[in-house]
Amino acid sequence: MNEFEFDTATSVADGDAAIHDGWDIGGNANGGYLMALAARGLLQASGRPDPISLTAHYLSPGRPGPVRIDDEVVKAGRRFTTVSGRMHRDGTTLLQLVGAFGDLSQPLGRYEHLASGPPELPPFEECTPRTREQGNVEVAMMDRLDVRIHPDHLGWMRGAPRGVAEIAGWFAFADGRPLDTLALLMVCDAFPPAVFHLDMPPGWVPTVEYTVHVRAVPAPGPVRCVFRSRFVQGGFLDEDGEVWDSEGRLVAQSRQLGLTPLG
Amino acid sequence: MNEFEFDTATSVADGDAAIHDGWDIGGNANGGYLMALAARGLLQASGRPDPISLTAHYLSPGRPGPVRIDDEVVKAGRRFTTVSGRMHRDGTTLLQLVGAFGDLSQPLGRYEHLASGPPELPPFEECTPRTREQGNVEVAMMDRLDVRIHPDHLGWMRGAPRGVAEIAGWFAFADGRPLDTLALLMVCDAFPPAVFHLDMPPGWVPTVEYTVHVRAVPAPGPVRCVFRSRFVQGGFLDEDGEVWDSEGRLVAQSRQLGLTPLG
Numbered sequence: 036m037n038e039f040e041f042d043t044a045t046s047v048a049d050g051d052a053a054i055h056d057g058w059d060i061g062g063n064a065n066g067g068y069l070m071a072l073a074a075r076g077l078l079q080a081s082g083r084p085d086p087i088s089l090t091a092h093y094l095s096p097g098r099p100g101p102v103r104i105d106d107e108v109v110k111a112g113r114r115f116t117t118v119s120g121r122m123h124r125d126g127t128t129l130l131q132l133v134g135a136f137g138d139l140s141q142p143l144g145r146y147e148h149l150a151s152g153p154p155e156l157p158p159f160e161e162c163t164p165r166t167r168e169q170g171n172v173e174v175a176m177m178d179r180l181d182v183r184i185h186p187d188h189l190g191w192m193r194g195a196p197r198g199v200a201e202i203a204g205w206f207a208f209a210d211g212r213p214l215d216t217l218a219l220l221m222v223c224d225a226f227p228p229a230v231f232h233l234d235m236p237p238g239w240v241p242t243v244e245y246t247v248h249v250r251a252v253p254a255p256g257p258v259r260c261v262f263r264s265r266f267v268q269g270g271f272l273d274e275d276g277e278v279w280d281s282e283g284r285l286v287a288q289s290r291q292l293g294l295t296p297l298g
Numbered sequence: 299m300n301e302f303e304f305d306t307a308t309s310v311a312d313g314d315a316a317i318h319d320g321w322d323i324g325g326n327a328n329g330g331y332l333m334a335l336a337a338r339g340l341l342q343a344s345g346r347p348d349p350i351s352l353t354a355h356y357l358s359p360g361r362p363g364p365v366r367i368d369d370e371v372v373k374a375g376r377r378f379t380t381v382s383g384r385m386h387r388d389g390t391t392l393l394q395l396v397g398a399f400g401d402l403s404q405p406l407g408r409y410e411h412l413a414s415g416p417p418e419l420p421p422f423e424e425c426t427p428r429t430r431e432q433g434n435v436e437v438a439m440m441d442r443l444d445v446r447i448h449p450d451h452l453g454w455m456r457g458a459p460r461g462v463a464e465i466a467g468w469f470a471f472a473d474g475r476p477l478d479t480l481a482l483l484m485v486c487d488a489f490p491p492a493v494f495h496l497d498m499p500p501g502w503v504p505t506v507e508y509t510v511h512v513r514a515v516p517a518p519g520p521v522r523c524v525f526r527s528r529f530v531q532g533g534f535l536d537e538d539g540e541v542w543d544s545e546g547r548l549v550a551q552s553r554q555l556g557l558t559p560l561g
Binding site: 087088090092094095109110112115117119121128131132133135139142143144145146147148149150151199200230233235236243244246248250251263264265266267268269270271273284285288290292294295297 | 350357358372373375378382384394398402405407410412413462463496498506513526529531536547560
């Protein structure tokens with residue numbers, strides 16, 4: 036038994052793991068949770084402490100139950116170990132992955148240039164908790180997370196979308212589990228889609244591909260997040276995320292390629 | 299023999315291929331060229347016409363000579379086929395890849411929302427050709443490409459960087475080869491790094507991971523490109539690219555995770 040729910044739900048032993056109940060949206064496990072679960076297996080294979088860049092393709096919905104996580108170390112280099120992997124069950128691949136793992140405890144370089152800073156947000160307590168209820172879908176994972184959304188970024192819930200596909204807020208675990216580099220994989224997929232702010236027909240936004248770059252080890256405390264979709268066209272959409280820690284450092288960047296609702 | 303250089307240089311037969319001479323920077327094959335070469339092999343395996351999302355991890359420099367491209371079809375779905383693959387030589391993996399392939403000849407959805415348009419650029423003829431000479435490095439691939447850079451984005455060559463890590467310009471093949479979705483993989487890595495505009499110590503910017511989302515089939519004519527690095531920190535940097543066709547449609551988006559020069 037682990038002290039925290041996220042660690043229990045992402046435990047992997049020799050490639051054996053399970054998609055745990057309660058990390059889902061309408062019955063299908065959240066993509067960030069699935070990535071973190073698979074990443075735990077790949078991390079173990081890499082022998083490194085931190086995911087640096089991880090890409091997942093989502094091939095089948097993740098229902099609760101046992102899964103296998105296969106890994107293949109492609110190269111163990113000086114700085115990084117590259118691992119290819121997959122999560123599968125009964126002959127069906129759920130996720131196909133490739134990632135680079137390394138050690139972020141010391142910076143690899145000193146030069147710094149940040150074109151912008153963390154998103155402007157009211158304090159954690161003044162933002163609005165994301166709840167289990169989201170339209171007619173039940174977001175069960177919100178029992179495990181403490182996601183607080185910028186109060187100005189909730190118009191879509193009242194049928195008044197902003198017309199700008201951007202959503203910002205805070206992330207913490209409900210049980211107080213500290214954030215680490217593995218958790219950042221989950222953070223990057225824990226918010227409602229930024230495209231809910233558009234006048235797009237509503238519905239499920241399936242992820243084709245999702246890449247997270249973990250940029251630093253987060254300092255203690257909740258992280259500030261912002262997600263933006265800039266280009267919705269031809270049935271596809273992007274969603275870019277930034278995650279900033281309590282010391283104002285960029286700790287993760289993400290990008291998803293998704294599909295517009297098929298409805 | 300193919301009519302065009304790019305097709306000759308990216309030909310693959312049953313996984314047998316070669317890194318061709320003349321697509322390099324200082325002797326190492328360009329990352330976009332290597333991705334396109336590997337993608338040709340993966341495309342053949344997929345039985346689909348277009349790369350949709352392709353991720354490559356760069357593990358060893360690409361010197362000219364024969365390579366093998368292994369592919370494994372992970373899932374052949376209704377819309378997409380997902381393929382894992384690698385390019386290797388003499389037991390050394392050069393690139394590890396995962397991609398989704400599909401058919402972009404018809405849009406998958408009609409809803410559109412673009413937060414911005416193509417980069418503002420002087421006409422093709424008024425932009426400055428990228429040449430073989432770049433500091434003390436020879437960019438041999440510029441004999442094959444016709445890359446035209448915004449005249450205001452060349453200060454770094456004169457030792458006067460702008461301080462904004464953005465570079466924009468036009469891309470065409472020197473021999474007039476039309477652009478298609480495979481070529482877009484090359485386009486996204488054909489410009490000097492945007493971070494050359496910063497006061498960062500100069501040097502080679504190794505790519506850890508590079509993902510391209512092909513968003514549409516390009517219309518005839520050169521494409522307009524813009525590349526931006528927003529966050530240079532801890533030894534890592536991002537570089538995001540957009541490619542727009544002659545009809546003002548977004549045809550590709552890219553993101554790289556790179557390392558700041560080690561010198």
